[in-house]
Amino acid sequence: MAAETAPPFFAESIVFLAATVVAVPIAKRLGLGSVVGYLAAGAAIGPFGLGFLASGEDVLKIAELGVVLLLFVIGLELDPAKLWRMKRDIFGLGTAQVGLTGLCLFSLATFLDMGNSAALVAGFGLALSSTAFALQILQERGQLSSPYGQRAFGILLFQDISIVPLLAMVALLAPDRGVSSGGDALKEVSIVLAAVAAVILTGRYLISPIFSLLAATRAREVMLSAALLVALGSAGIMHSVGLSMALGAFLAGVLLAESSFRHTLEADIEPFRSLLMGLFFVAVGMSLDFSVLGDNLGFIAAGVVVVMVTKGVFLWALSRVTGSSNSDALRIAVTLPQGGEFAFVLFTAAVGGGILAFETVNLLNAIVILTMLFTPIACLVLDGVAARIKARGVENPSIETFDEATPTVLVIGFGRFGMTVAESLTADGLEITAIDNRPDRISYARKLGYNVFYGDATRSDVLTAAGAGKAALVAMCIENDKVMGRAIDLIREEFPEVKLFCRATDSAHALSLKEKGVDFQIRETFESSLAFGRAALAALGTPTDRIEQIEDKIRQNDLERLEQRLAEKT
CATH class of the missing domain: 3.40.50.720 (NAD(P)-binding Rossmann-like Domain)
Incomplete structure (x- = not known):
């Protein structure tokens, strides 16, 4: 009797689960954290490794929902009052970090004869850190609610916001872009503001009454569906007007932080978030091209060192200047030196606009992935030293920890x-x-x-x-x-x-x-x-x-x- 056709993605799912079951416990046992295990699993089963899976791009499109759900859960833990108290870290420390790091890396790129437009995109793209990666590390270590964890989160939040003007910058730098009229620009701004207002008003006045009605049914699966609908729906609204999906989900989470359903929403979303976040890191690992790495090993290795050291120095210095202790500033520096997932988005847009060559983007992507891989190692090195360093700075009393x-x-x-x-x-x-x-x-x-x-x-x-x-x-x-x-x-x-x-x-x-x-x-x-x-x-x-x-x-x-x-x- 002929065997029935397997469901779509059935074999791929088995490969994904088997690889993570093997790689993640080994990475955790070595003290490197689960993220490194997921990256290693992706590199092993991807098209440039053992070739069990053909491409990570399709997987990444689904797995990006994990970042969306992660930001939604983080938003649930921050009510608007706490978020307002973090404004100095978000718009002060975050702005300084992105601006100074981006300009420094831009200068280094122009020194390598990259061209002003390409260097600008590369410099500011590499200045962004990975929200998904850094928050996963902070959560695994139980440090997200610590003072340095909150400051790191403020920086990451500004970086998520900054992807919007950076994508606009790519459109402006594109050599074949059309000229937009003032009316078109005003229309686009109006649409964006309307989308933000829609998410805010819905989250503020409609969601809690709807959840009250659903809770009365005592049907857990309905509450679960509603939780996913809120997170993904708000992300979809923002995405439809060109904003970050993760930013939309975060905004919805913040608006529900004072809701009586906050803890149930967080508990319902968590299993989906964990699974999709693992899938996201596997997809990132699958995109590591070992042939590109081998052919340009010296350049990529130097790029990894330059990016991590440059970002680390600026993060440490800015944190110290703005009131963090020496120990906390060092921890921020080793938590956020990696490249981020939004760098992939920015570089892809730059290829489409004719600013960056495809070969250059492959090199930049390899640098981003390797900085992710080495970040947990940097954290482990600091762990051996940080316990001996006494905080000599002034504590920041404006940050209330969880x-x-x-x-x-x-x-x-x-x-x-x-x-x-x-x-x-x-x-x-x-x-x-x-x-x-x-x-x-x-x-x-x-x-x-x-x-x-x-x-x-x-x-x-x-x-x-x-x-x-x-x-x-x-x-x-x-x-x-x-x-x-x-x-x-x-x-x-x-x-x-x-x-x-x-x-x-x-x-x-x-x-x-x-x-x-x-x-x-x-x-x-x-x-x-x-x-x-x-x-x-x-x-x-x-x-x-x-x-x-x-x-x-x-x-x-x-x-x-x-x-x-x-x-x-x-």
Whole structure:
């Protein structure tokens, strides 16, 4: 019997998965990080390696969605107020880095008789760093929320914005470009502004109400589809007017950062982001042409050194001048010295405009890929030295890190019981984050000023996004005993160090909680009954000391009964 035809990309998917399963763990074991593993896997299976896959261009078109989703998730972690506080790093430090590094590399390129237009494109293209690469390194090391991680992110964000004027520069430098009228230019600017306004207004006023309606259906797959639609839809709107897709997704994420659905969106997007980011780096590795590398080894090696050293020196110097400690400035310098994915976009546009020759672009692309490959090695070298370097600069107090904003208590379930617990905690100045799965409760609690998000307590990714791993205490205030039991088992497995305080619905539930080893449990009906009895005795004239004796005796009897039942079960 003839075999059925395999689905499209079936064999390619197997090759991709097999290569990453082998290469990534080896790279991680060597301390180089997963990104180097993905690049090595791509180089091995690509057309210039073992030839298992014919071309990385088609893969790259799909994999670029990983960068889009990455920027969307990053945007979810930055509300507009925090973004505004980073304006000095984005528009000050970022502008200085791109401008000075680009001009320096432009001067070096003209010295090599490259031609002014070609040198300008090459210099500023190589001045850009890889947002996907650098953020992956920062996330793997857990440093994205650190002061230097936030400054590095500010620089990367400006670089993403700068791709728009750089592409416009390529169009202006093209020798065969047509002359645009002032009316055409005004029309293009108006279209861009309209697209930005559409994303802002939609994210600000429409998305949260729509998610509230979808959440009421309790259909997780619908919420997942909506999350992808928001991220990719905003990217598509920006792309349609010539802006960066990643920038559009980031803007949508920022607008949803204050939404009650933020943690669920982040958890839903994360698996797709991780897979597509891996595919992106594999596709980049596949484009490394070993024949070009061998024929021009000296030039490419010199280019890698010049680009990484030039960018590193400017990054270190500018970071120091703008207030970073010596240690942080060095870490920024070794995190962002590589070329970026937008360099590929810029160089491709330059080829289409007749500014750069195809052979020159191959050399520049090889330099970009190798700078990516050597960046983790530079980080490892610094790790051996940075611990011995004491920060001598002035710390920048204007940057609030996520670590500083992490809640000390996570409240799960925000009904009447959970709200009362939250009121007690916030009255003592403690910061809390709460999750609930009922949109009506969330809406009411937010009107009262509480930081409540939509989320499922039985999902590890949602708990992680909500800060369970960093919380000092988790208050379980759920009404459903079975849901609470699953959540407790998950928290004990994933976050064993956190303290667990639980609400018990009755004595059987209290017994179950004691068996699970929670740190504290209380029956709401038992305590309210005691309060009721205490008030009744006082109204009937019973002395206060006698009331206290009765209450102590009842508590003692109840504790003995629970311990007896627990002993019988064991």
